[in-house]
Amino acid sequence: MTEFSFWDILRNLLLAARWTVVLSLVSFIGGGIVGAALLFLRIGARRGMRVLSRGYIQLFQGTPLLMQLFLAFFGLGLFGIDVPAWLAACIALILWTAAFLAEIWRGCVESIAKGQWEASASLGMGYLQQMRYVILPQALKVAVPPTVGFSVQVVKGTALTSIIGFVELSKAGSIVTNATFQPFTVYGLVALIYFALCWPLSKSSQLLERKLNVAHRNH
Amino acid sequence: MSLIAITEVKKRFGDNEVLKGISIDVARGEVVAIIGKSGSGKSTLLRCINGLETIDQGSIVVAGAQFLPDEVHLKALRLKVGMIFQQFNLFPHLTAGGNVMLSQMVVKKTPKEDAEAVARKMLDRVGLAHKFDALPDELSGGQQQRVAIARALAMQPIALLCDEITSALDPELVAEVLAVVKELAAEGMTLVMVTHEMRFARDVCSRVVFMHQGRVHEIGAPEDVFANPRTPELRQFLGVQ
Numbered sequence: 007m008t009e010f011s012f013w014d015i016l017r018n019l020l021l022a023a024r025w026t027v028v029l030s031l032v033s034f035i036g037g038g039i040v041g042a043a044l045l046f047l048r049i050g051a052r053r054g055m056r057v058l059s060r061g062y063i064q065l066f067q068g069t070p071l072l073m074q075l076f077l078a079f080f081g082l083g084l085f086g087i088d089v090p091a092w093l094a095a096c097i098a099l100i101l102w103t104a105a106f107l108a109e110i111w112r113g114c115v116e117s118i119a120k121g122q123w124e125a126s127a128s129l130g131m132g133y134l135q136q137m138r139y140v141i142l143p144q145a146l147k148v149a150v151p152p153t154v155g156f157s158v159q160v161v162k163g164t165a166l167t168s169i170i171g172f173v174e175l176s177k178a179g180s181i182v183t184n185a186t187f188q189p190f191t192v193y194g195l196v197a198l199i200y201f202a203l204c205w206p207l208s209k210s211s212q213l214l215e216r217k218l219n220v221a222h223r224n225h
Numbered sequence: 226m227s228l229i230a231i232t233e234v235k236k237r238f239g240d241n242e243v244l245k246g247i248s249i250d251v252a253r254g255e256v257v258a259i260i261g262k263s264g265s266g267k268s269t270l271l272r273c274i275n276g277l278e279t280i281d282q283g284s285i286v287v288a289g290a291q292f293l294p295d296e297v298h299l300k301a302l303r304l305k306v307g308m309i310f311q312q313f314n315l316f317p318h319l320t321a322g323g324n325v326m327l328s329q330m331v332v333k334k335t336p337k338e339d340a341e342a343v344a345r346k347m348l349d350r351v352g353l354a355h356k357f358d359a360l361p362d363e364l365s366g367g368q369q370q371r372v373a374i375a376r377a378l379a380m381q382p383i384a385l386l387c388d389e390i391t392s393a394l395d396p397e398l399v400a401e402v403l404a405v406v407k408e409l410a411a412e413g414m415t416l417v418m419v420t421h422e423m424r425f426a427r428d429v430c431s432r433v434v435f436m437h438q439g440r441v442h443e444i445g446a447p448e449d450v451f452a453n454p455r456t457p458e459l460r461q462f463l464g465v466q
């Protein structure tokens with residue numbers, strides 16, 4: 007059996023952490039795009055679409071991410087579709103992230119004062135024009151802190167994909183532990199790496215929030 | 226022919242009938258004050274004229290065009306009548322100039338240079354040419370309301386609706402806004418304004434409408450309405466016995 011030095015452990019974990027980062031980015035960007043589409047359906051003029059997107063959001067917010075991962079991984083397998091772990095992980099995380107972002111952003115759009123809608127309507131703007139030029143520019147600003155804050159949940163959410171066999175930071179942690187029998191060192195390092203990824207995100211979310219509050223002080 | 230013809234307009238919110246058959250004709254160049262207790266339906270009436278609310282019965286005709294509750298007609302209506310709100314409702318992410326330019330460019334597709342020229346002219350008209358680049362946050366309430374007036378004027382409406390436009394202002398800022406309105410009236414702009422400024426209504430308005438419980442309770446020249454209120458409700462409202 008080969009001997010693992012501390013640096014071997016750290017190097018292996020850091021290499022695996024790359025996949026945590028990649029998966030987080032893919033989930034966040036993909037989830038952002040799907041989430042934006044969901045948002046427009048959710049607050050749009052068509053009733054059927056509103057109901058549909060609300061149902062989607064409730065479904066994904068109301069079930070554990072773990073189940074969603076299982077369903078994406080094993081469920082599609084039942085139909086004879088062979089889904090590799092990385093693909094199942096991406097699909098499940100993107101759909102899950104989309105549901106939460108759509109809901110966060112809906113709150114931001116609805117936080118814009120009713121008077122903004124009325125003033126822009128009284129100037130003759132149509133719905134899309136109001137959205138494009140008046141509501142979204144303001145909502146986007148409000149949305150930045152909670153969105154950055156939610157990215158922390160995405161990073162932590164990627165840890166669950168270890169269960170379907172995707173080798174990211176957590177999975178690498180258990181593999182390395184099995185080889186080294188040093189669970190405390192290994193999981194301690196795993197935790198530190200997660201912290202190093204998440205802390206800057208939550209800290210910047212806080213800072214952004216504070217900055218925004220200062221900017222809105224005069225309202 | 227009247228510029229704004231409001232005929233037997235009814236409006237209800239659920240069980241609450243807020244407008245119970247309102248008829249008012251406003252001639253071109255007229256300045257009409259609407260007074261009345263809170264909850265008497267004044268704002269709702271203005272919002273109906275601007276198409277922010279749909280009406281249940283009756284008709285509103287502005288410059289010969291009938292109010293119909295579809296996008297095309299609503300937009301046409303809103304282009305004819307501008308509206309100023311109690312809370313200013315400036316777009317906080319745009320400068321004063323940007324506020325005045327936006328709807329010209331977006332709705333009327335005016336090229337940017339022309340929109341800017343109009344914006345500068347309109348801001349000058351309300352005495353704020355030097356605030357073109359200021360954000361709403363950096364302006365006083367009175368200045369914000371004057372920008373809102375410039376923004377509405379930039380769309381070249383044939384009438385302006387003002388809903389308690391000085392009620393959210395500190396007392397010392399009321400005069401500067403009323404001065405702008407007075408000037409507009411002198412230039413011949415048709416104005417329908419809900420107001421609590423009785424002195425202003427008396428001095429500037431050609432007619433006063435007293436609304437009570439969703440109806441036009443009294444209507445007439447300010448001299449008559451203020452000096453000889455006929456109904457106990459108006460007398461009570463004016464605080465005379």
Ligand SMILES: Nc1ncnc2c1ncn2[C@@H]1O[C@H](COP(=O)(O)OP(=O)(O)O)[C@@H](O)[C@H]1O
Binds near residue numbers: 243262266
């Ligand atoms: N969007 C709305 N939904 C339900 N009720 C409303 C709405 N807008 C106004 N009302 C009701 O209509 C009545 C008249 O309101 P409003 O026109 O604002 O009166 P005013 O401007 O004279 O104070 C009030 O009883 C108010 O509660």
Ligand SMILES: [Mg+2]
Binds near residue numbers: 267268269
């Ligand atoms: Mg009102």
